[in-house]
Amino acid sequence: MSSHRQIRVFPSPAELALSLSQLLVHESKGVDCFRIGLSGGSLVQLLSRELPKTAGLNTEGWKVAMCDERLVPFSDPESTYGEYKRQLVPLGLLSESQFIVIDPSLPVEDAAADYEKKLREIFPGNDLPKFDLLILGIGPDGHTASLFPGHPLLEVTDKIVAPISDSPKPPPERVTLTLPVINAAKTVVFVATGEGKATVLKRILQEESDPLPAARVSPVNGKLLWFLDEPAARDLTCPVEKHSVL
Numbered sequence: 645m646s647s648h649r650q651i652r653v654f655p656s657p658a659e660l661a662l663s664l665s666q667l668l669v670h671e672s673k674g675v676d677c678f679r680i681g682l683s684g685g686s687l688v689q690l691l692s693r694e695l696p697k698t699a700g701l702n703t704e705g706w707k708v709a710m711c712d713e714r715l716v717p718f719s720d721p722e723s724t725y726g727e728y729k730r731q732l733v734p735l736g737l738l739s740e741s742q743f744i745v746i747d748p749s750l751p752v753e754d755a756a757a758d759y760e761k762k763l764r765e766i767f768p769g770n771d772l773p774k775f776d777l778l779i780l781g782i783g784p785d786g787h788t789a790s791l792f793p794g795h796p797l798l799e800v801t802d803k804i805v806a807p808i809s810d811s812p813k814p815p816p817e818r819v820t821l822t823l824p825v826i827n828a829a830k831t832v833v834f835v836a837t838g839e840g841k842a843t844v845l846k847r848i849l850q851e852e853s854d855p856l857p858a859a860r861v862s863p864v865n866g867k868l869l870w871f872l873d874e875p876a877a878r879d880l881t882c883p884v885e886k887h888s889v890l
């Protein structure tokens with residue numbers, strides 16, 4: 645279990661979102677090319693609501709990758725990039741050209757290879773890309789990105805991107821960052837809200853044996869932050885920091 649993790653608990657998702665956006669301002673300040681990886685699910689709406697009203701956020705030099713992506717056309721509501729394109733891009737903060745995206749027309753193996761190539765272009769000369777920041781979600785089964793409990797992809801050490809064609813959460817075909825690249829990031833932030841996450845969070849954050857995928861995220865030289873709201877943190881008995889920003 646990570647010794648450098650911080651668990652921050654907010655009274656509401658709105659306060660969590662505000663604090664997350666302040667973290668983004670802080671972490672990206674003065675970085676010419678800020679390389680960030682985003683997840684899908686509820687995070688898309690949270691960021692799309694919050695980022696446009698964030699004072700001092702300069703997203704000009706940002707490169708935005710997806711921590712995982714579903715192999716469906718961007719026009720499909722299941723497409724994570726498609727959702728960012730529909731919800732965040734029209735607000736004017738980030739342009740489509742700043743996103744590093746999969747080619748959903750390719751077979752899943754080729755889509756993973758193509759995505760890896762595109763990622764390597766924004767990390768020239770690095771064997772193991774070091775994202776400035778990754779924002780991850782968790783599923784009720786403890787998955788994060790498209791790394792699912794008990795799946796062989798959890799053991800991949802020789803790739804930064806992997807295809808998956810048997811995802812237990814639909815759609816079955818996806819492309820995901822692997823644990824080595826996630827754990828090479830400078831900062832990893834997990835975001836989880838709502839009481840539906842309470843039980844799995846207790847397992848992830850307080851049980852050391854047989855760790856779930858999200859519990860295997862522990863940046864080697866980076867920071868690990870958990871941003872939770874009170875319902876999600878309900879069952880935790882480990883030390884947490886209570887934050888209120890409104």
Ligand SMILES: O=C(O)[C@H](O)[C@@H](O)[C@H](O)[C@H](O)COP(=O)(O)O
Pocket residue numbers: 683684685686687712714780781782783787788789790813
């Ligand atoms: O494709 C996916 O399923 C997501 O990338 C996934 O990893 C997501 O982040 C979690 O399932 C949390 O989703 P919610 O925030 O919607 O609960």
